Amino acid sequence: MNSVVELRHLTKVYKSMIALNDVSLSIEQDSIYGLLGRNGAGKTTLMSILTAQNFATSGEVEVFGENPYENARVLKRMCFVRESQKYPEDSKAKHAFANARRFFPHWDQVFAEELIEEFRLPLNTTVKKLSRGQQSAIGVIIGLASRAEITFFDEPYLGFDAVARQTFYDRLIADYAEHPRTVVLSSHLIDEVADLIENVIVIDRGSIIIDDSAEEVRKRAVNIVGDADAIARLVAGREVIHRESLGRVASVTMLGRLSSVDHEYIADANLDLAPVSLQQLIVRTTQEGPVDPSAAATEVRSVQT
Amino acid sequence: MTTIVEQPSGGMTSRPKSRTWGVVRLQFTNKQTFVWVPVVVLGGVWLITLIIYWIVSPSGANSPMYSGGSQAPLWYFAVVGAQAMNLTFYFSQAMSLTRREFYLGSLLAAGISAVGISLVFVALGLIEQATDGYGINGYFAYLPWIWEGGPLAAGTIYFVLTMLWFVLGFWFAIVKNRFGSLIVAVSLIGIALVLVAGAAWVSFNRAWPEVWMRLVDAQAIGLACWALGLTVVFALGSYLTLRRLTS
Numbered sequence: 001m002n003s004v005v006e007l008r009h010l011t012k013v014y015k016s017m018i019a020l021n022d023v024s025l026s027i028e029q030d031s032i033y034g035l036l037g038r039n040g041a042g043k044t045t046l047m048s049i050l051t052a053q054n055f056a057t058s059g060e061v062e063v064f065g066e067n068p069y070e071n072a073r074v075l076k077r078m079c080f081v082r083e084s085q086k087y088p089e090d091s092k093a094k095h096a097f098a099n100a101r102r103f104f105p106h107w108d109q110v111f112a113e114e115l116i117e118e119f120r121l122p123l124n125t126t127v128k129k130l131s132r133g134q135q136s137a138i139g140v141i142i143g144l145a146s147r148a149e150i151t152f153f154d155e156p157y158l159g160f161d162a163v164a165r166q167t168f169y170d171r172l173i174a175d176y177a178e179h180p181r182t183v184v185l186s187s188h189l190i191d192e193v194a195d196l197i198e199n200v201i202v203i204d205r206g207s208i209i210i211d212d213s214a215e216e217v218r219k220r221a222v223n224i225v226g227d228a229d230a231i232a233r234l235v236a237g238r239e240v241i242h243r244e245s246l247g248r249v250a251s252v253t254m255l256g257r258l259s260s261v262d263h264e265y266i267a268d269a270n271l272d273l274a275p276v277s278l279q280q281l282i283v284r285t286t287q288e289g290p291v292d293p294s295a296a297a298t299e300v301r302s303v304q305t
Numbered sequence: 306m307t308t309i310v311e312q313p314s315g316g317m318t319s320r321p322k323s324r325t326w327g328v329v330r331l332q333f334t335n336k337q338t339f340v341w342v343p344v345v346v347l348g349g350v351w352l353i354t355l356i357i358y359w360i361v362s363p364s365g366a367n368s369p370m371y372s373g374g375s376q377a378p379l380w381y382f383a384v385v386g387a388q389a390m391n392l393t394f395y396f397s398q399a400m401s402l403t404r405r406e407f408y409l410g411s412l413l414a415a416g417i418s419a420v421g422i423s424l425v426f427v428a429l430g431l432i433e434q435a436t437d438g439y440g441i442n443g444y445f446a447y448l449p450w451i452w453e454g455g456p457l458a459a460g461t462i463y464f465v466l467t468m469l470w471f472v473l474g475f476w477f478a479i480v481k482n483r484f485g486s487l488i489v490a491v492s493l494i495g496i497a498l499v500l501v502a503g504a505a506w507v508s509f510n511r512a513w514p515e516v517w518m519r520l521v522d523a524q525a526i527g528l529a530c531w532a533l534g535l536t537v538v539f540a541l542g543s544y545l546t547l548r549r550l551t552s
Binding site for chain 1: 334406549
C-alpha cells in the first residue's frame with residue numbers, strides 16, 4: 001500500500017498548551033481512518049496542519065510526497081470538512097455548491113443533487129438561517145461529492161438527527177466502495193462509526209496512543225457473555241474494562257487475549273464470545289492513559305482467536 | 306488511484322490560473338457585497354447630493370457647487386475589503402485554495418469592482434461637464450482639481466483611491482482575524498498618534514502655510530501616485546499577514 005500522508009515528529013505548541021506532541025504517523029491510500037479522541041485532544045489541529053490551514057511548530061508534514069503549505073497541486077486533491085464551517089456573508093447553500101463544483105476536480109454534480117434531496121437541504125435559504133444540522137449537511141455533501149483523494153471529516157454531523165447520521169454513514173460507505181479514496185473521519189461517536197473504519201488512530205492530549213487497524217485494536221480485548229459466576233472465575237485477576245449484567249447473565253470485556261486453556265473453559269462453561277466494543281476500549285484507554293501493549297502481549301498465552 | 310470520475314458537463318479542471326479566477330467568481334458569487342451595496346451607496350449619495358443642490362440652487366448662489374459626498378462610495382470599499390476577507394477567507398480554505406490564490410483573486414475582484422465604479426464616476430463627470438452641472442451648476446463627480454488631467458487621469462485617481470480603501474479594509478480584517486481586535490485598536494491609535502505627531506511638528510515649525518501651498522500645488526495625479534504607492538505597500542502587508550493566518 002502507498003502512504004499518502006507522512007508526519008514526522010510533528011509538534012504544535014499554542015501559547016500555553018501543547019496541542020500535538022511529537023506525532024509521527026502515516027496514512028495509507030484508499031482506506032477509511034477513524035481519528036478518535038476526546039474534545040481538545042488535538043484532532044482538529046492535526047487535520048488543520050495536514051491541510052495547511054494551520055502550521056506545525058516543528059516537524060515535517062508530507063502529503064502526496066510534498067509539503068502542502070501554499071501548494072495548490074497538493075491541496076486540490078484534498079477536502080477538509082470542518083465541524084463549524086464559515087460561509088461568506090449572506091451566502092446560500094447553492095452558492096457553496098457552485099463554488100465546490102468549481103474547485104474540486106472530481107466533483108460529481110449528480111451525486112451532490114441526490115444528497116441534497118436526501119438531506120432535504122433548502123438551497124435558497126441563507127446559511128445563517130439554516131438549522132445547525134442543515135449547515136452541517138452542506139459540509140457533508142461537499143465532502144462526499146468532491147470525491148477528493150483525501151477527505152477529512154471533522155465531527156461533520158453536528159446537529160444531525162439519527163436518520164441524517166445514518167444517511168451520511170451509508171452514503172459514505174457506498175460511495176467509498178465505488179470510488180475508493182482515503183477518508184479520515186474524526187468522531188467521538190465511536191460505536192456509530194466503528195463499522196465504517198478500517199484503521200483507528202486514537203489521540204489523547206496531543207499524543208497518538210493507538211495507531212492500528214480496527215481489527216487489531218479489537219483483539220486487544222475480549223468480550224465474554226454468559227453465566228455471571230463462570231465469567232467471574234475466568235476474569236479473576238485480569239483487567240476488566242466493562243461489565244454489564246442482567247440477572248445471572250453477564251457481559252464482560254477484559255483486556256488481553258485468551259489462552260487455549262481459556263478457550264476450553266469457555267467452551268465447557270457454555271460462555272460466548274461477542275464482538276468487543278471499540279468505544280469501551282477507547283474510553284478506557286483515554287481515561288487512564290494508554291493500554292500498555294507489553295502488558296497486553298504477556299497475556300497472549302497461546303492460541304489467538 | 307482508480308478513482309477517475311466522469312466529469313459532469315461544466316465540470317472544470319482546477320489549474321492554478323483558473324483557480325485564481327475561480328476566487329474572483331467566488332467573491333462575486335454573492336453580488337451583494339461587491340455590486341449591489343456599492344451601487345446603492347453611490348446612487349443614494351448621488352441622489353441626495355442632487356436634491357440638496359436643487360434645494361440650494363434657487364437661493365441665488367451663482368458659483369458652482371461641489372460636494373464631498375462623492376467620496377462615500379470610495380470609503381465604502383474599506384467595508385467591502387473587510388467583507389471580502391472575513392468569512393470568505395475561511396470558506397476559501399474549505400475549498401482547498403492556497404492563501405496566494407485567495408489573495409490574488411480577491412484583489413482582482415476588487416480591481417474589477419474599482420474599474421466599474423471609476424467608469425461610473427467618469428461617465429457622471431462627463432455628463433456634468435456637458436450639462437453644466439445638470440443645468441444647476443452642481444457637481445458630484447466632476448471636481449476640477451481631479452479632472453485637471455482629463456477623464457483618463459480622473460478615472461485613474463478614482464480607481465487608485467478605491468483600491469486604497471479596499472486594501473486598507475482587507476488588511477485590517479486580516480490583522481483582526483490573526484491578532485485580534487485589541488491589536489487593531491492599538492494600531493489605529495498608533496496611526497492616529499503618528500498623524501498627530503506630524504501635525505504637531507508642522508505646527509511647531511509654523512509650516513502650515515507651506516504645507517497648504519504644497520498641497521494646492523501638487524497635481525491630483527501626483528497625489529494619486531502617492532496613493533498608489535501606499536496601496537502597493539498595504540497590499541504587500543496584507544499578503545505577508547495573510548500568509549500565516551490560520552483557520
